[in-house]
Amino acid sequence: MIDFRDHPHIRALLAIGMPARDYAIAGSWPLYARGWIDAPGDLDVVARGVAWRVAAAAGTPRPAPYDGVRHVWFAARTVEVLDGWFPSVWPDVGQVVDTADRLRGLPFANLDVVLRTKELLGRPKDHAHISIILANR
Template sequence: MTTILDHPYVQDLLSLGLPSADYVIAGSGPLLARGWISDPGDIDVVARGSAWRLACAHGQPTDAPYSSVQRLQLFGGHVEVLDGWFPELWPTDELIDEADVIHGIRFVRLAVVAATKKMLHRPRDLEHLAIMAAHGCHA
């Protein structure tokens, strides 16, 4: 993979034609974008407004497992589009508007990634927290 743009899950996401100002990649995507991991498992996308409406044209939203948000699982589950990301902690607009932009794509800030992974505390999250710490990201 040369850049994040070459990853097949990101290519799938970009094929949806969502307006870039209305979505952000969360979960492990920010680690993938920095080249710290090569397999994110899936791409978690938080969408608002027109991006959410366009995504909904590709499927029926269902309840997300960890929060009071809706999600769409697309491309065999490799791209998951959600209408929020633990909104009790982070307003969707804040996540999108304050995102890091890498290769023209918005990614949630690393502090959000770290907080989410600490909260979920799954084995994969603990591995990712160790990777983040090895790169000087201590949250």
């Protein structure tokens, strides 16, 4: 299995200093952490409470391009911390954070969240990722 904790994006995330109880790593990273895909180009992190306040204080919160969510970029725009995750589906960010899977001590959005997100986005890579998730259930 890959050692995703050595990836520069994960090191950059950990350097922010957010408490792991208040965030979940989302996007394609839950697949990468399981060794199912190559490393994604960026790291999406859904944060609430203290984690969001730490990220917001360390960067510059700006509106994300969808759903009224705010985000902060770190590490040359390779780590994105967001204060929501598709609020039309998960109006409470705690739904994503509280159900996260722990892999090597880090919280990753569970596969149901990843699958629903990939279905919403519907890009070519999302279709490939959906197939991978379904094949590994």
